[in-house]
Amino acid sequence: MPHTAFRWPIHQSVLPNGLRVVVSPDPSVPLAAVNLWYDVGARHEPPGKHGFAHLFEHLMFEGSAHVAKGEHFALIQACGGDAINASTNPDRTNYYQTVPSGQLELALWLEADRMGSLGLTQETLDNQRDVVKNERRQRYDNVPYGRWSEVMVGLAYPEGHPYAHSTIGSMAELDSASLADFTAFHDTYYAPDNAVLTVVGDVDPERVAELAERYFGRLEPRGSVPQPDAKPLPRQFGSPQRVTLTEDVPMPRIYLCHRGPAWGSPDAPAAELLTTVLGRGRGSRLYRTLVSERRLAQAESGFMAAWGLMHYPSMVMGACAPRVGIEPDAVVDAYFEVCDDAVRGGLEPEELDRARAMITADWFRELATVNSRADTLGQYATRFGDAEAVRNRIALLDAVTLDDIARVAAETFRDDNRIVLTYLPAASAAGTADEAEESAA
């Protein structure tokens, strides 16, 4: 029996042009969340054009056939809407807003207009290129450790792999971008048959289907979308890597990476439970060992997490910082000892209970708002071709056995599957391993 966490109906349909429409009514709020997932991300960027998917996402707010620059935000706010933004990650680009339910049609009209047309000028491109360069400065270049995730993906994936570069891209390549790059990008990827439209809230599914047909129905399908060419990756990196960066940082800090299963793959639930037991929260093994028992590392809210990349093998990412007077290598050794212990001795049932309780409660939290619920449905519809798959999440976790976790641990925590990236202060003079995701606003 499916878990009751997702307790709302789901209505799915496909327009003749291939646009998938997902509607999940919830009359308890006077709202409608409108969310678009486009199946295009930084992984589609060829060499020399890194950062273009994300810059393009900014340009989608710069106007379209019937909408002026900036007017998307202005019209949504003026109708009483909010929670407006977009984001790009290696896998996908999403666009979203929540409006009073009586304004659903306006949001659909706006999204359809920019799916079907792009009002791009050299001036708006130059402006948003400057904005994105400032985003890069603010998040990467002007902050201590700011480039760690960019360096890490370059180590974790072979050169040229779709995941081997950061979503924000490079200053030089952004400078080289021309108008033609972005009109081609829109023509190639922004099509109804490469998108999922999700609407959640106080809406009637039949009415949403009619409106989707009215606003999106005449847009032409692309037929097929070019996909990145990636050679299959082995389960492990193949050899350990250790990289040390000496920079202007206040104290040593270490980032640790293992190759792990992709989000949505059969081993992903076991990896999520494993990393939650080992690395998430005050009761995790890494916290209790590194902080409480051995006093080697500073407290972190999370020491390890399974990243959710969907299309190729993902990463199990960790971060820690030695306490004052402790050598970085001592923390690294202890970190891997905790990993090795999990392989050798397995996990205790009560540890698994804690992890299940945390993940299940977080699932309720994730589904609590119509905006987050719509985004989640868009993800499941994009990844599995069926939004109903969202109902299986807790059942899949419940089906994971200690043996499954032991196998995933053994495959993941191997000597030939480790990257250690250490920052050292340049002169004697904490963040967490959040996933890299760029936003328009």
Add this chain to the structure above:
Amino acid sequence: MTAERLVAERPTGTAPRPYVFPDVRRIAVPGGGEIVAAHLPGRPIAWAGLVMECGALHDPAGLDGLARVTGGLLDEGTRSYTADEFGLAVEGLGARWTWSHDWETQSIGIDVPVALLGAGVDLLAEAVRRPAFTDADVERFLADVATSLQHAWSQPGTRSQQAYRRALFGPESRFGRMLDGTPTSNARITGDDIRGFHAKVMTAPGTLLVAADLDAVDLDALAAAVFADAPGASGPADVPAMPEPPSEVRVLLVDRPGAVQSVLRMGHTGPPRSTPDLVAIDLFAEVLGGSFTSRLNHQLREVKGYTYGAGASFLHGRRIGTFTVAASVHTEVTADAVTDALAEVRRMREAGITEDEFTTTRAHVLGSMPIHLQTPRGIGARLREAVVHGLPDDHVTREYAEVVAASRDDANAAAGRYLRPDALTIVVEGDAAVVEPGLEAAGFAVTRVVPEE
């Protein structure tokens, strides 16, 4: 893809339904303590939090950060649980520990599946009423605080914030220093300070906030758990000395050699939460800097490309508030960005907002209210506001009605009264050697400052 395949005519919608805040129940508990509970039928997650009068203004002289450190240690070991055991107990419920600390109060809370709210509040009571504060836990926790402060003070924006607060409130006022204190002030804190602070101001009953499906909750049991062992008393801290506001624009420059961006903070003091002009202020402030379409973000980001984002806001405290413009801008455009931002503040004060801006902003404020209040924790934050500022239970519903009734004239009168573009304190944290000449050439009197750490 061509425009002919699109629908040219923009659709019109219907007006949103008026927002009504959930029903609130208040229960006075014999012997001290009060419960303020919002009813959220059918919600699987619940939140409860205890509000206590023990904010940063209660920090003793020289020990800035003590209130925050004491609050942070509550779940780091109790009479019946070691720190690790307590963490395991909270996480075993699927709960999240929530803790917010401010100038006046702290709120210690738990976000938990509603069926486990009783167990969660038992843990809350254990942490607040029976903390252990062992020397070992204190030493470990303070070491982590020291390194996290070191990390924070290496980030752009922290040192400028310290300089900004000092300039606004003066070095003698607690408001003139950082909420969390400095690395130096925190380094002075001892276990005895922490135990003493708890005994003095964290043993009063306080107010328990609950945002939950109340049909599934035994409020009396929650009260019994939280308000036992609460014999103390605590109230608002003494009012700190308020400085004379400056009479002219001043630029304070905090050096960050090699920085590729400058962090800007520009502002002055503002009215407290009790101002009758609250809604009028919020309306013009949103147009000036409160959203993506605001004038500041439009000019500095969407027109000039100086920044990833620019904004401005009023924060209304119990006794006083602030008005602050904030942005991180590319180093080479620092002086231009300051000049543009100052011009926007001046333009708002002198000309106010347009009829169109008023109409769209009011619609945005009204329509988006339920979007921001979808979670128990979000509802709980508005309950906390009611308790901290002594507002009626339906203050959010009343606020909605006030926004409906507001006029453009009110907003513009408030802009004229509460913006002081000729007495702004401007703090720039950036590469001083690069940005100083430009700021001086733009006509600003620049003073280099070195914030206390």
